[in-house]
Amino acid sequence: MSLITGDPEQSPRDCSRSRSSSSGKHRRGCRVLIVASSTAASLASLALILWLTLRPSSPRFSLLAATATVDDDASATIIVVDAALTAHNPNAHATALYGQLRASASYAGVPLGAGAPLPPLEQPDQDDAVLSALLTSSSSTSPSWWPAPGGRALLRVRIEGQLRWKVASWVSGRHGLTVDCVAAVVPSSAGQQQQQGSSSSPSQCATQRADLGDAFDQLARNHTAPRTIPVVDISPFLLPLADNNNSPECVVEAVRAAAADWGVMHIAGHGITADLMDRLRAAGAAFFALPIHAKEAYANDPAAGRLQGYGSRLATNASGEREWEDYLFHLLHPDALADHALWPAHPPDYVAATREFGRRIREVASALLAILSAGLLGPARGDALEKELTRGRAGDDHDLRLQLKINYYPRCPQPELAVGVEAHTDVSALSFILHNGVPGLQVRHAGRWVTARDEPGTIIVHVGDALEILSNGRYTSVLHRGLVNREAVRVSWVVFCEPPPDAVLLRPLPDLVTTDQPARFTPSTFKQHLDRKLFKKHQRQPVLPPLSPHEHDEQQQQEEDLDGGGHQIN
Numbered sequence: 001m002s003l004i005t006g007d008p009e010q011s012p013r014d015c016s017r018s019r020s021s022s023s024g025k026h027r028r029g030c031r032v033l034i035v036a037s038s039t040a041a042s043l044a045s046l047a048l049i050l051w052l053t054l055r056p057s058s059p060r061f062s063l064l065a066a067t068a069t070v071d072d073d074a075s076a077t078i079i080v081v082d083a084a085l086t087a088h089n090p091n092a093h094a095t096a097l098y099g100q101l102r103a104s105a106s107y108a109g110v111p112l113g114a115g116a117p118l119p120p121l122e123q124p125d126q127d128d129a130v131l132s133a134l135l136t137s138s139s140s141t142s143p144s145w146w147p148a149p150g151g152r153a154l155l156r157v158r159i160e161g162q163l164r165w166k167v168a169s170w171v172s173g174r175h176g177l178t179v180d181c182v183a184a185v186v187p188s189s190a191g192q193q194q195q196q197g198s199s200s201s202p203s204q205c206a207t208q209r210a211d212l213g214d215a216f217d218q219l220a221r222n223h224t225a226p227r228t229i230p231v232v233d234i235s236p237f238l239l240p241l242a243d244n245n246n247s248p249e250c251v252v253e254a255v256r257a258a259a260a261d262w263g264v265m266h267i268a269g270h271g272i273t274a275d276l277m278d279r280l281r282a283a284g285a286a287f288f289a290l291p292i293h294a295k296e297a298y299a300n301d302p303a304a305g306r307l308q309g310y311g312s313r314l315a316t317n318a319s320g321e322r323e324w325e326d327y328l329f330h331l332l333h334p335d336a337l338a339d340h341a342l343w344p345a346h347p348p349d350y351v352a353a354t355r356e357f358g359r360r361i362r363e364v365a366s367a368l369l370a371i372l373s374a375g376l377l378g379p380a381r382g383d384a385l386e387k388e389l390t391r392g393r394a395g396d397d398h399d400l401r402l403q404l405k406i407n408y409y410p411r412c413p414q415p416e417l418a419v420g421v422e423a424h425t426d427v428s429a430l431s432f433i434l435h436n437g438v439p440g441l442q443v444r445h446a447g448r449w450v451t452a453r454d455e456p457g458t459i460i461v462h463v464g465d466a467l468e469i470l471s472n473g474r475y476t477s478v479l480h481r482g483l484v485n486r487e488a489v490r491v492s493w494v495v496f497c498e499p500p501p502d503a504v505l506l507r508p509l510p511d512l513v514t515t516d517q518p519a520r521f522t523p524s525t526f527k528q529h530l531d532r533k534l535f536k537k538h539q540r541q542p543v544l545p546p547l548s549p550h551e552h553d554e555q556q557q558q559e560e561d562l563d564g565g566g567h568q569i570n
């Protein structure tokens with residue numbers, strides 16, 4: 001009996017043909033799938049490249065004018081706020097699309113009415129647009145908190161909404177937008193002429209930054225993160241007679257690894273007593289507790305080139321940054337070069353405690369430079385970095401300079417709108433930081449901001465630009481910033497350890513320059529490096545991104561790749 005049936009579909013031949021045709025279909029299907037997915041991938045990467053190259057900077061807002069009018073009649077008090085803001089789209093290739101905009105105003109934390117919707121707006125690149133809002137509130141009694149006639153009211157005018165970007169025909173997702181402006185107005189009554197002084201003067205507005213926030217919240221978040229700044233006990237180099245668990249070789253390796261990977265570490269075993277650190281803290285805190293006129297006796301004048309002394313950045317500065325700090329800055333070492341007239345006479349222990357701290361930090365700086373040199377060139381070359389930073393010469397003119405900056409960050413009611421110190425790298429070789437235990441310092445590591453923990457008794461050490469240059473990039477000048485918070489005043493004492501400004505040429509140590517690893521930096525004096533950085537900083541446009549935290553991290557990284565930020569006085 002034949003197994004061959006009359007059904008062609010069942011014959012082995014047909015069967016094989018049918019198999020080959022199905023695998024042909026399968027191959028065709030696969031090809032289509034491959035072409036489709038590679039087209040989608042190319043389009044996605046094109047969109048990504050487009051986004052990365054054209055990534056827009058957020059619009060900038062300023063308050064053009066605001067008036068407040070009060071109409072008291074028998075039955076109600078009606079307050080009308082009329083505010084006009086300008087929005088500037090600073091981008092060259094991106095249109096800003098604003099939607100769901102709502103304006104509101106408040107006085108002393110009390111909302112003035114329910115707010116008012118604003119029409120959607122499409123703003124072409126480089127365009128300026130005016131947003132105006134008429135906000136009315138009505139209450140049955142005259143509000144007791146309203147300023148007396150002729151008095152000034154600080155009104156908060158806020159615009160919230162959504163922002164999308166349009167680049168060619170591509171439109172981004174929605175980002176939240178919050179704009180806060182403060183308007184100082186003298187309210188007029190309804191019968192008065194408008195000119196009778198109710199208008200506020202133009203001022204900058206702040207755009208909320210998703211990456212900022214209260215330093216305490218950031219620290220709490222950090223506690224669940226696995227990454228923390230390394231703590232290294234350097235006592236074998238500074239306290240050789242102490243009971244050390246570590247060998248000098250282990251210390252060299254731990255410091256080298258921290259300086260290369262993080263550019264920052266907490267150092268323990270530095271030999272500076274808790275008593276001296278407490279005296280320094282008490283003296284600095286007592287200075288900032290003085291009345292403003294007493295502090296202003298030491299005022300600096302950066303515009304006139306006088307950087308040393310007492311200064312304040314409690315405002316939006318010229319480059320659009322909203323830094324929230326007071327500071328005192330002066331040379332600490334060599335003592336003979338210091339201008340002691342700028343060292344506060346009050347409290348009485350300021351000079352003695354600060355001078356003694358300077359002496360001790362100078363010793364720690366030598367020990368750390370020896371450890372870091374050994375980490376680059378081996379134990380026999382422990383003197384290389386300090387020699388290079390001082391040209392191997394003795395005397396005050398060639399000695400390392402120590403500059404002290406005491407940062408005082410007041411409590412900030414809206415920490416998401418301000419930053420203590422903007423992201424920057426220090427120009428110094430090393431910076432030593434002591435603080436009052438209140439969180440705020442954040443360092444950049446592997447694409448994320450990490451909030452420094454309080455490690456009692458330790459001193460934080462940053463690698464600065466000068467050391468990154470000398471090490472030909474093996475040590476990392478750490479990007480960092482200072483956050484503020486609602487609850488507690490933060491004070492930090494930063495000692496910048498630098499080469500003399502003109503006497504030393506900063507360049508990679510010759511032993512670290514090879515054909516495989518050519519010099520990554522061109523030689524310059526410390527002063528030239530500082531000037532170049534300040535120049536770049538002032539050229540830079542502020543970027544206030546209304547982006548989500550992770551987008552912001554990327555954007556921040558991009559900005560950082562362009563320029564590590566500058567610092568006027570370190």
Ligand SMILES: O=C(O)CCC(=O)C(=O)O
Pocket residue numbers: 405407421426433435440441480481482492494567570
């Ligand atoms: O306050 C801090 O911890 C850091 C301050 C800082 O980075 C600076 O003054 O350069």
Ligand SMILES: [Fe+2]
Pocket residue numbers: 424425426431480567570
């Ligand atoms: Fe700094």
